[in-house]
Amino acid sequence: MKVINNPNKSPLASVERDQRVSEPGFGKYYTDNMVIAQWSEVDGWQDAELKAYGPLTLDPATMVFHYGQEVFEGMKAYSQPDGGISLFRPEANAKRFAKSAARIALPEMPVDFFVKTVEELVKQEKGWVPKKIGESLYLRPFLIATEVGLGVRPSNHATYVLIATPAAAYFNAAKAVTVWISTEYVRAALGGTGEAKCGGNYAASLLAQKQAAQEGCDQVAYIDAKERKWVEEMGGMNLYFIKGSGKDATIMTPKLTGTLLPGITRDSILTLAKDLGYKTEESMISIDQWRDGVKSGEITEIFACGTAAVISAVGAAKSAQGTWQTGDGKPGVITNEIRAALLAIQHGTAPDKHGWNKRVI
Ligand code: PLP
Ligand code: COI
Numbered sequence: 001m002k003v004i005n006n007p008n009k010s011p012l013a014s015v016e017r018d019q020r021v022s023e024p025g026f027g028k029y030y031t032d033n034m035v036i037a038q039w040s041e042v043d044g045w046q047d048a049e050l051k052a053y054g055p056l057t058l059d060p061a062t063m064v065f066h067y068g069q070e071v072f073e074g075m076k077a078y079s080q081p082d083g084g085i086s087l088f089r090p091e092a093n094a095k096r097f098a099k100s101a102a103r104i105a106l107p108e109m110p111v112d113f114f115v116k117t118v119e120e121l122v123k124q125e126k127g128w129v130p131k132k133i134g135e136s137l138y139l140r141p142f143l144i145a146t147e148v149g150l151g152v153r154p155s156n157h158a159t160y161v162l163i164a165t166p167a168a169a170y171f172n173a174a175k176a177v178t179v180w181i182s183t184e185y186v187r188a189a190l191g192g193t194g195e196a197k198c199g200g201n202y203a204a205s206l207l208a209q210k211q212a213a214q215e216g217c218d219q220v221a222y223i224d225a226k227e228r229k230w231v232e233e234m235g236g237m238n239l240y241f242i243k244g245s246g247k248d249a250t251i252m253t254p255k256l257t258g259t260l261l262p263g264i265t266r267d268s269i270l271t272l273a274k275d276l277g278y279k280t281e282e283s284m285i286s287i288d289q290w291r292d293g294v295k296s297g298e299i300t301e302i303f304a305c306g307t308a309a310v311i312s313a314v315g316a317a318k319s320a321q322g323t324w325q326t327g328d329g330k331p332g333v334i335t336n337e338i339r340a341a342l343l344a345i346q347h348g349t350a351p352d353k354h355g356w357n358k359r360v361i
Contacts, residue, residue: 001037001045001113003120008032008052014127021130024166026138026308031125031164035117038146039107041156048117050124053163059148063155069145070199071100074307075264076136076167077122077360079129080348085122085137086357088346090115092264097141100196105154106143114141115358117162122360130166133347138167138308170308171218173339176315176331177304179221179234180212181287183320187232187259189225194232194259201261205235217318219304224259229286232259237306238266239314241285241293242334245300247277249334255282265305265342271354272341278334290317294324301332303339311339 011017011032020029030053037048064070075093077085094115098108118139122129129137141162145155171177185208188194193201208220221239224230231254233239238260243250251273256262273280285293293299294317302314313331317324326332344350348357 001047001110001116003035003048003050003117005120005124006049006051007124017127021128021166024130024135024168026167026170027165029165031121031128031137031166033121033124034164035121035160035162037113037117037160039109039158039160045107045109045113048113048160050120056159056161058146061148061150063145063147063149066150067145067152068198068200068203069104069106069155070142071097071104071106071197072140072142072199073097073197075118075139075141076307076346077129077139078136078346078348079131080359084348085126085129085360086346086348087118087122087360089264089268089356090118090358092267093141096197096262096264097143100198101143103193103196104198106145107158109143109160117141117160119360121162121164125164126361128164128166130168133343134173134310135166135168136346138165139163140165167308169310171312173310173312174331176313176326176329177218178216178316178318179219179304179314180208180215180217181221181223181317181319182208182211183223183228184208184211185222186225187222187235190258192259195256195261197261202235209235215318221317223287224257229288230254231285231287231290232257233261234304237304237309237312238263240266240269240303240305241290241299242301242332243293243298245334249300250279250281251334251338252281252283252285254285263306265307265310268342268356269305269338272338272345275353276337276341287319291321291324294326300327301335302326303335310343311335
């Protein structure tokens with residue numbers, strides 16, 4: 001499968017584009033082009049087309065509108081010191097995209113084809129990639145069920161779309177976020193779709209997110225559905241807990257039990273923390289251990305991580321049982337160290353020992 005290049009003939013004037021790229025926000029502006037590919041049960045995947053960004057026209061009976069059969073990815077292209085552009089671990093996103101699709105009976109897109117579409121769009125939109133450290137071109141590939149019909153069955157037609165938006169930090173890195181630990185709503189249960197990056201998981205999280213905002217919190221931390229005590233992840237990020245300080249610190253993250261999204265940032269940090277000389281651990285942490293740990297000082301720092309947010313310190317947690325602050329409530333030393341180390345690899349200012357960067361130009 002190839003990508004047929006049929007780019008926008010009247011892209012945004014470069015002065016205006018540069019203005020948008022200089023203050024990108026997150027998801028505020030979209031680039032001049034997108035990529036679309038079709039799949040059908042009969043013909044399989046068809047060649048993709050890179051074309052002008054614009055609305056999709058769909059029949060109101062298109063299945064995705066009714067049963068939510070949709071998966072997506074989030075990944076970034078970073079500008080490099082020599083003016084080139086690299087993607088960060090795109091094959092990992094491609095593999096997760098295929099796995100997510102399989103979980104909700106959508107077709108698996110071949111890894112090479114997925115990566116090719118992303119590379120082609122980034123090449124086309126090179127003028128849209130911000131240059132500042134911590135900024136990037138955020139790529140949003142998604143796959144929707146496009147059979148027209150109302151019967152509840154796996155769609156025999158699917159449409160892949162890839163869009164791009166210049167992105168600054170999702171959260172202000174200098175500020176720690178506050179999380180609401182939801183004891184009322186769960187994000188995912190064993191046997192469900194927690195491991196898949198499907199839109200339905202996010203729809204299910206929005207009411208808790210609204211509650212968090214009412215409680216003055218930025219994000220929601222979810223606990224497990226069965227025992228209702230084990231900390232899993234946030235609505236759009238994985239969590240890390242740091243025990244101890246200095247080089248004796250242990251960097252711990254909740255283990256992947258089948259209900260958490262296996263974050264690519266999470267996975268990268270497990271390797272990076274070891275490179276920086278820290279011990280790492282994938283285990284379980286209960287809300288009581290979180291509360292007692294920050295109170296006793298055993299837990300010194302907490303952070304959330306994901307593609308959009310990179311790394312954000314968690315300054316305080318609030319739940320029906322009260323509020324607990326982490327350390328002095330500000331981003332900690334190790335959190336900042338890991339964040340800087342990760343960004344340095346992504347932006348090509350530190351050696352890429354693990355071959356994570358894929359050069360596009
Ligand atoms: N958990 C959830 C629910 C997410 O939506 C995301 C974001 O993609 C993550 C974790 C972090 O994953 P990644 O680091 O691959 O972006
Ligand atoms: C990402 O980090 O890419 C995400 O998908 C999180 C959120 C924006 C949904």
